[in-house]
Amino acid sequence: MKVSSRGLYALKALTHLAEAYARGLVKIHEIAEEEQIPEKFLEGILVTLKNARIVASQRGREGGYRLRRPPAEVFLGEVVRIVDGPLAPFGDAVELAYRVKTEPRHAGLFDLFLDVRNAAARILDHTSLADLVGRNRRLLAARARPAARPKR
Amino acid sequence: MKVSSRGLYALKALTHLAEAYARGLVKIHEIAEEEQIPEKFLEGILVTLKNARIVASQRGREGGYRLRRPPAEVFLGEVVRIVDGPLAPFGDAVELAYRVKTEPRHAGLFDLFLDVRNAAARILDHTSLADLVGRNRRLLAARARPAARPKR
DNA sequence: AGCAATGTCTATCAAGACTGTAGTCTCAGA
DNA sequence: TCTGAGACTACAGTCTTGATAGACATTGCT
Numbered sequence: 001m002k003v004s005s006r007g008l009y010a011l012k013a014l015t016h017l018a019e020a021y022a023r024g025l026v027k028i029h030e031i032a033e034e035e036q037i038p039e040k041f042l043e044g045i046l047v048t049l050k051n052a053r054i055v056a057s058q059r060g061r062e063g064g065y066r067l068r069r070p071p072a073e074v075f076l077g078e079v080v081r082i083v084d085g086p087l088a089p090f091g092d093a094v095e096l097a098y099r100v101k102t103e104p105r106h107a108g109l110f111d112l113f114l115d116v117r118n119a120a121a122r123i124l125d126h127t128s129l130a131d132l133v134g135r136n137r138r139l140l141a142a143r144a145r146p147a148a149r150p151k152r
Numbered sequence: 153m154k155v156s157s158r159g160l161y162a163l164k165a166l167t168h169l170a171e172a173y174a175r176g177l178v179k180i181h182e183i184a185e186e187e188q189i190p191e192k193f194l195e196g197i198l199v200t201l202k203n204a205r206i207v208a209s210q211r212g213r214e215g216g217y218r219l220r221r222p223p224a225e226v227f228l229g230e231v232v233r234i235v236d237g238p239l240a241p242f243g244d245a246v247e248l249a250y251r252v253k254t255e256p257r258h259a260g261l262f263d264l265f266l267d268v269r270n271a272a273a274r275i276l277d278h279t280s281l282a283d284l285v286g287r288n289r290r291l292l293a294a295r296a297r298p299a300a301r302p303k304r
Numbered sequence: 305a306g307c308a309a310t311g312t313c314t315a316t317c318a319a320g321a322c323t324g325t326a327g328t329c330t331c332a333g334a
Numbered sequence: 335t336c337t338g339a340g341a342c343t344a345c346a347g348t349c350t351t352g353a354t355a356g357a358c359a360t361t362g363c364t
Binding site: 001002003007008011012015035076080089090100101104105106107108109111112113115116119120122123124127131132133134135136138139140143 | 153154155159160163164167187228232241242252253256257258259260261263264265267268271272274275276279283284285286287288290291292295
């Protein structure tokens with residue numbers, strides 16, 4: 001799997017919407033400005049996310065975007081798959097399983113790729129936008145008082 | 153991380169060379185034919201691997217390619233990094249660590265990407281060509297007598 | 305009703321990467 | 335010196351990526 005600029009922007013924008021979830025609609029302009037994303041480019045990304053039913057939009061004055069589900073119910077794996085395709089390092093899970101059976105000389109290789117995919121999926125499909133926001137806070141707090149952090 | 157056709161071909165070719173390690177030099181033509189890789193394309197890939205000191209070549213009649221190290225000492229992570237770049241889903245490990253510190257609003261995201269990278273590295277940097285060949289054999293054997301395989 | 309703000313959509317574009325092909329050069333050995 | 339093999343250079347077609355422009359549609363407000 002590879003996360004492109006598009007993917008990174010999508011995740012940053014969704015993080016923004018997650019933090020603003022209680023506030024309701026947020027304008028593209030605000031997101032673009034605060035997250036340092038080219039506004040027009042972000043527009044296209046948000047349309048993709050809207051078609052995938054991750055976000056909803058409201059047109060007209062006082063319009064904007066909002067998450068369609070609570071932040072705790074939007075998982076990063078879903079977002080990455082929408083914007084950047086399958087999590088597998090090569091093809092997708094279905095293709096890999098197929099190749100394991102049809103290319104016996106390299107079954108081990110495709111099987112290994114499946115392991116890598118599953119490792120990524122285990123992380124990304126169990127982390128929600130709410131988890132991300134929490135992680136941000138914890139990391140920030142850890143930076144503020146590094147001495148208080150237990151060693152590990 | 154994303155494995156391209158180039159990367160897949162590289163890994164297939166190296167698997168071939170690993171299996172033929174005892175035989176010594178192997179001609180490009182043989183690899184291309186048996187592994188179903190466009191010969192001229194494979195040529196370029198092998199040059200890359202030669203420059204990276206993974207394989208060695210011999211010109212002239214009776215020339216060919218061979219692994220420079222025993223198959224048990226060539227790890228897939230190394231190969232993937234040479235052909236397809238860093239294992240991280242975005243940037244590389246150094247950049248991610250840097251961004252965790254310089255983009256506090258998204259520290260959690262980059263930290264998570266580091267987790268994904270580490271999960272992939274844990275697999276790919278601990279699997280050698282020899283492991284791959286062994287895995288092929290085990291999978292093939294499991295297919296030959298599926299009843300004998302313990303359930304799981 | 306009409307204006308202004310805002311979001312949507314389509315088209316387009318430039319740059320670069322990726323895949324694959326062709327031709328020529330160079331080297332080693334018979 | 336001839337031959338078979340890898341090495342190097344160039345290129346073309348296609349796809350992907352990141353980004354921009356501008357026309358169009360919808361809504362709120364006056």
